[in-house]
Amino acid sequence: FVSYQVEILDWKTKKQLCFLDKVEANATIREIRLMFHKLYPRWYPARQSIKLDPKGKSLRDEEILQHLPVGTTATLYFKDLGPQIGWTTVFLIEYTGPLFIYFLFYFRMPFVYGLDERFTSSPHPVVNLACICHSFHYIKRLIETLFVHRFSHGTMPLRNIVKNCLYYWGFAAWLAYYINHPLYTPPSYGKKQINFAVIMFLLCEAGNFSIHVALSDLRRNGSKTRKIPYPTKNPFTWLFFFVSCPNYTYEVGTWISFTIMTQCVPVGLFTLLCFIQMTIWAKDKHCTYLREFKDYPSLRMPIIPFLL
Amino acid sequence: MAASGSGGSRADNGYGSQQQQQPRRRKGPGALATAYLVIYNVVMTAGWLVIAVGLVRAYLAKGSYHNLYYSIEKPLKFFQTGALLEILHCAFGIVPSSVVLTAFQVMSRVFLTWAVTHSVKEVQTEDSVLLFVVAWTITEIIRYSFYTFSLLNHLPYLIKWARYTLFIVLYPMGVSGELLTIYAALPFVRQSGLYSISLPNKYNFSFDYYTFLILVMISYIPIFPQLYFHMLHQRRKVLSHTEEHKKSE
Numbered sequence: 001f002v003s004y005q006v007e008i009l010d011w012k013t014k015k016q017l018c019f020l021d022k023v024e025a026n027a028t029i030r031e032i033r034l035m036f037h038k039l040y041p042r043w044y045p046a047r048q049s050i051k052l053d054p055k056g057k058s059l060r061d062e063e064i065l066q067h068l069p070v071g072t073t074a075t076l077y078f079k080d081l082g083p084q085i086g087w088t089t090v091f092l093i094e095y096t097g098p099l100f101i102y103f104l105f106y107f108r109m110p111f112v113y114g115l116d117e118r119f120t121s122s123p124h125p126v127v128n129l130a131c132i133c134h135s136f137h138y139i140k141r142l143i144e145t146l147f148v149h150r151f152s153h154g155t156m157p158l159r160n161i162v163k164n165c166l167y168y169w170g171f172a173a174w175l176a177y178y179i180n181h182p183l184y185t186p187p188s189y190g191k192k193q194i195n196f197a198v199i200m201f202l203l204c205e206a207g208n209f210s211i212h213v214a215l216s217d218l219r220r221n222g223s224k225t226r227k228i229p230y231p232t233k234n235p236f237t238w239l240f241f242f243v244s245c246p247n248y249t250y251e252v253g254t255w256i257s258f259t260i261m262t263q264c265v266p267v268g269l270f271t272l273l274c275f276i277q278m279t280i281w282a283k284d285k286h287c288t289y290l291r292e293f294k295d296y297p298s299l300r301m302p303i304i305p306f307l308l
Numbered sequence: 309m310a311a312s313g314s315g316g317s318r319a320d321n322g323y324g325s326q327q328q329q330q331p332r333r334r335k336g337p338g339a340l341a342t343a344y345l346v347i348y349n350v351v352m353t354a355g356w357l358v359i360a361v362g363l364v365r366a367y368l369a370k371g372s373y374h375n376l377y378y379s380i381e382k383p384l385k386f387f388q389t390g391a392l393l394e395i396l397h398c399a400f401g402i403v404p405s406s407v408v409l410t411a412f413q414v415m416s417r418v419f420l421t422w423a424v425t426h427s428v429k430e431v432q433t434e435d436s437v438l439l440f441v442v443a444w445t446i447t448e449i450i451r452y453s454f455y456t457f458s459l460l461n462h463l464p465y466l467i468k469w470a471r472y473t474l475f476i477v478l479y480p481m482g483v484s485g486e487l488l489t490i491y492a493a494l495p496f497v498r499q500s501g502l503y504s505i506s507l508p509n510k511y512n513f514s515f516d517y518y519t520f521l522i523l524v525m526i527s528y529i530p531i532f533p534q535l536y537f538h539m540l541h542q543r544r545k546v547l548s549h550t551e552e553h554k555k556s557e
Contacts, residue, residue, distance in 0.1 A: 183508035265513035 004065055004072050008036060011054040011077040023065065030061035036078070046155040049079040084155035091145040094164050098172030099138040105176035106131045117182050124186045126194050130179050130262050133201055137254065140205060148212050150219040152226075171273075175266040187263040197261035204253035210236035211247035228293055241297075242305035244286040248278040249303050279303050341402040346459050348393065353452040355387035360445045363438075377425070377432045377441065384441065387448075388421045417444070420486055424521075427502060428493040436492060440485025443478045450474065472543040479539070483532055490521050497521060 004027070006020040018039050020032070033045040049058040052068065054077045065074065106127075110118035122128070178184065187193040214237050218227045231240040239246035255271035282302035289296050301308060337345060359380045366379035395411045397403040403410075425437060454471045457463040496502070503517040 178507075178512045178514075181507060181512070184512055185508050185510050188510055263510065263512060265511045 002066075002072060004070075004074055006032060006065070006074045006076060008032075008050070008076050008078050011049075011051070011079045014054075017078055025066040027065045028061060029059045029063045029065075032065070032076070033061070043078075043080060044084075046084040047081045049081050051077045051079070053077065081157060083158035085158050085161055086155050087151040087153065088145055088149075090156060090161050090164065091149075092142065093161065094168050095138050095141045095145065097165060097169040099135060099142075101169055101172045102131065102134050102176040105173070105180040108180065108182075112177070113182055120182070122180065122182075122184060124184065126186050126261065127180060127184060129194065129198065130258070133198070133258060133261065134176075137205065137258075140209065144209070144212050148216045150216050171266075171270045175262075175264060175270055178264050178266055179262050185263075187261070193263070194261055197257045200257035201254060201261065204250045204257060207236040207239065208247055208250035208254065210234050211239070211250060214240075215247070226288070226292060228289065228296060239305075240300075242300060243282075244289055244300050244302050245278075245282040248282050252278060252303075279308060337402040342459055345397070345402060346456060348397075349452045349456040349459065352387060352390065353449060353456060355383060355390070356445050356448040356452065359383050359387065359441070360449060363442070363445065373438060374435065375433050377437050380441065381432075385421060385426065388417055388444070391417065419524075420489070423503075424490055424493050428496050430496045431489055431492045434489060434492045436485045436488030438485070440482045440489065443482030443485060446474065447478050447482070468546065472539070472546050475539050479532075479536055483528060487525055487528060490525055494518060494521060 002025050004023040004025055006023050007016055008018045008020070009016055018036060020035055023032070023035075029050055030045070033048050033050060036048060036050075037043060037045055045061075051058055052070070056077075058079075059068075059076075068074065070076075105112055108117055108120055187197075214232055214234070215229055218229055229240055231237045236250075237246070239249060243249055252271070252275050255267070255274050259267045259271050279302065286300070286302035362380040362383065363376055366376045367373055370376070391414045394403070395407060395414055398405050398407040398410045420440070425431060431437065450467065450470045454463070454467050457467055497504075498518045501517075503515070505511075505513060505515050507514050
């Protein structure tokens with residue numbers, strides 16, 4: 001039985017950071033990360049990028065040493081990914097913000113619309129409805145983060161959270177400001193417009209949730225490998241016949257319905273930005289699916305059936 | 309939103325499928341694109357030369373440097389707006405610059421030309437307008453001729469030197485002219501409520517152009533030093549590189 005020697009070099013300076021003796025042939029990269037962490041306590045495993053090539057991709061935790069294209073003395077390269085934060089933590093912070101920020105405006109805190117309007121309430125029922133829908137949306141997201149999503153990556157760089165929070169929290173404040181403003185004007189087509197929007201909102205939220213559950217079920221046994229998602233008995237998942245990322249499709253639908261409900265330009269702008277961002281993500285995901293699976297259904301488009 | 313977009317890096321640097329067909333490392337512009345770019349850059353050089361000549365002639369005719377804006381208003385608008393094409397050049401990959409960076413630079417110029425100078429008629433007589441127009445004119449003549457010669461693989465050192473040196477003066481000069489012009493426009497924007505909308509309205513939206521202009525002015529503070537030092541850094545790289553070449557000959 002052969003034992004390996006592993007030397008780990010800094011990817012930029014090529015300086016030897018550590019030399020591991022008597023490493024088992026069937027050791028995984030996860031185990032090597034743990035060994036490296038023992039020698040360098042501040043570089044916990046999530047922030048270690050271990051690669052075969054200084055400019056190459058990071059090796060996955062599950063990779064086994066003897067299956068890699070290395071000799072019995074393996075040379076690996078290390079790159080510090082910087083402080084990391086767990087995806088679950090990020091989502092919880094990102095989504096709790098808008099939930100509470102919206103309330104600051106809904107309840108008209110004194111510093112928002114001035115002392116004369118403090119703690120007053122709007123005469124328009126649609127304003128109450130909008131608050132319920134907005135809150136429902138973010139509570140649903142929080143529940144999904146805690147109980148439904150299974151993330152393939154454990155962490156993301158810490159600096160992302162500042163950028164993401166500014167975006168989500170900032171927009172929440174901006175649109176909440178106008179919807180709950182004392183001079184807010186209700187939708188032009190009145191009850192018809194609002195009722196249509198509410199129905200669309202509920203359908204899209206149900207659809208989005210169905211897709212998240214379906215995707216989560218693909219990884220029920222804790223595996224991290226990618227599988228092609230297929231429609232299930234749930235009619236909302238039938239969108240999988242036509243698109244790769246129906247969760248994004250439904251999400252855009254939710255925001256469009258919210259725009260119609262509130263008839264508010266900032267909401268429309270936020271919807272547009274969401275659409276652009278999610279189209280980029282959907283196209284990426286779609287390309288990944290096409291690359292990984294030769295038998296990927298050819299009818300599917302990334303985010304909009306037949307179009308985009 | 310689902311777990312995507314963690315700042316993904318693309319392992320195939322976007323040229324995946326072409327790597328197998330062509331052994332070249334970088335896909336540059338084809339012959340047709342190069343011809344188009346040469347024509348584009350020649351036309352732009354000529355356009356800004358027209359503006360330069362227009363300024364000189366107007367100065368000589370009037371005897372003073374005040375109110376020269378009116379004599380070059382049309383070519384300035386035409387050729388500065390034409391620069392929007394450069395965003396498409398990047399988007400289609402015939403120019404290797406970043407789309408976002410180019411869009412940002414061109415849009416800021418177009419913004420000053422149309423949304424400030426054209427829209428607020430009262431600032432057109434300000435001397436600060438001449439300050440940035442002169443800075444832009446000299447910069448663009450050098451920049452476009454630089455690109456023209458580069459594409460033809462015959463770049464005179466003088467042009468390269470000019471491009472990477474004159475900015476040291478022209479850049480602060482242009483920025484000063486731009487800031488002073490925006491500042492001069494403020495009272496007139498406040499008075500006329502230009503491009504502003506207030507509540508209540510059926511779009512449930514409000515926009516205060518006055519505040520927006522102030523935010524634009526403030527944004528110069530972090531942006532200008534970064535671009536300036538980036539250019540200085542480029543200068544050291546480009547000009548010292550040429551020096552080494554000359555020494556080894």
